[in-house]
Amino acid sequence: MSQAPVNAEQVNGRPRSPRVVIIGAGFGGIAAAIELRRHGFEKLTILDAAPAIGGTWFYNSYPGAACDVPSHLYSYSYEQRRGWSRFCSPRQEILSYLEEVAREYGIDGLVRSARRVSECGFDPERSVWEVKTEAGERYESDALVLATGQLNRPHVPTLPGRERFTGHSFHSARWDHDYDLRGKRVAVIGTGASAVQFVPAIAPHVARLTVYQRTGNWMLPRENRLYPTWFRRAIASVPGLQLLRRRWIFDYCESLTLAIRHPRTVGSVFGLRSSMFMRSQLPDPELRAKVWPDYTFGCKRVLFSSYYLPALGRPNVELVTEPIAEVTESGLRTSDGLDREFDCIIWSTGFRASEFMAPMRVRGLDGLELHGVWEDGPHAHLGLTVPGFPSMFLMYGPNTNTSGGSIIVYLEAQASYIRQALVEVRERGSRRLDVRPEVEAASDRATQAQFQGTAWTDCDSWYRDSDGRIVANWPGYMREYLERTQTFDPSEFVFT
Ligand code: NAP
Secondary structure, eight states: OOOOOOOOOEETTEESSOOEEEEOOSHHHHHHHHHHHHTTOOOEEEEOSSSSSOTHHHHOOOTTOBOSSOTTTSSOTTSOOSOOSBSSOBHHHHHHHHHHHHHHTTOGGGEEOSOOEEEEEEETTTTEEEEEETTSOEEEESEEEEOOOSSOSBOOOOOTTGGGOOSEEEEGGGOOTTSOOTTOEEEEEOOSHHHHHHHHHHTTTSSEEEEEOSSOOOEEOOOOOBOOHHHHHHHHHSTTHHHHHHHHHHHHHHHHHHHHHSTTTHHHHHHHHHHHHHHHHOOOHHHHHHHOOOSOTTSSOOEEOSSHHHHHTSTTEEEEOSOEEEEOSSEEEETTSOEEEOSEEEEOOOBOTTSTTTTSEEEOGGGOBHHHHTTTOOOOBTTTBOTTSTTEEESSOTTOBOSSSOHHHHHHHHHHHHHHHHHHHHHHTOSOEEEOHHHHHHHHHHHHHTTTTSGGGGSOOTTBOTTSOBOSBOSSOHHHHHHHHHSOOGGGEEEO
């Protein structure tokens, strides 16, 4: 099923409107498609393994799923909504928003769902990317955008005896809605951003809930009540108020990054705020001691919930901090030898974040394999381009995650950068572009150096790869990433 170039207009033997295959129909892929379409790129195909669009918002359907980044910023700048129901929208509202935007911009028709890409290979003779799906379909394109995200492959740790458990189990990012948790004895392993959202949602309904925590978290309040009518009316009718609110949220998010970048000054003020909040939520000193984090504020993702800590204090909820030694047939055994029996284990153990693009095989020039190039940890110029992989762009690639901001801000910047790059290729009549290795190496060094002295370096987290290099996060502010990506610099690339 290859797409033949149909545009008769040619520049140096290349079609004026190059074919672009985008892998991933989440916020990133849709942003890229909107941006490219607006600038005359008509031959776009979006492939996604899921049966529908939405990416992370399609897969993460756990009870209580919502974004902890306020919607006025967690939305495209050019598609602002005035009717958000809450400060941080629930999952269904975000998913509906994305579907609506995709429809409005005619992007939904470009999406080919249920296509899991197994391999992408670059043919240097023809300067063409060949994309294969697991089902054996083939697509060809002049440029390739990998928008598969960092958090799409659930991680289930290989605890001894895992396969022995005879009860029910699932990962929080693949919630089993057919399984009725009511009246069940449930174990939750992991206490990250996902768990703090669904633990309070399920705790009132299960018979017994045991939460296994390996590391405590710094927390800040988030009540997330429905917006009052007067507020919604004001946002809808007062000119500039929506924009002002977005600006305020942007600045608040940047202040969180400021705290992470300066852990001993601004960070300690934020840490104090978090301590006061957590103390107020944890009257029981024993529970407080168990929950209390033992690392610098902001090193791991700060969690926002006003409901999680109180849920731990419920009579049917137990917090276990003893490490899990093994999974048994009927439950979990901790290292103190204590067995607890469960009907269901929910793995809320995060994602294989540092294994970018796995298990997809990506082959560039001279037989280069992306996973080979990234043997010592993933890296890319501005998280976007890798030498030896011509006209290939990553979205939400290495070092572009944010602990403080909205990923949509980054994705929009990346979409614009990719568009500028492809316009440059088109205008020059080139066949392809490839980032200069020395540019990519220098930008990686600069990124890594920028982590020095920040809270991110003070503990272990999913932001690091197996060698400890921080590969997930951008080390600076949203503002800085916008500045760095605002204008595509052709001198950093070789055009062929
Ligand atoms: P996560 O933050 O990576 O949390 C995984 C949890 O599992 C951690 O508590 C971790 O403990 C624990 N864990 C991992 N392996 C374990 C093992 N072998 N034994 C015991 N515990 C283990 O995953 P997540 O909660 O799914 O969130 C991932 C990311 O998704 C977030 O950081 C965030 O970026 C994004 N997210 C965002 C939102 C939002 O509202 N915007 C909501 C949910 C998720 P340790 O801390 O000790 O490693």
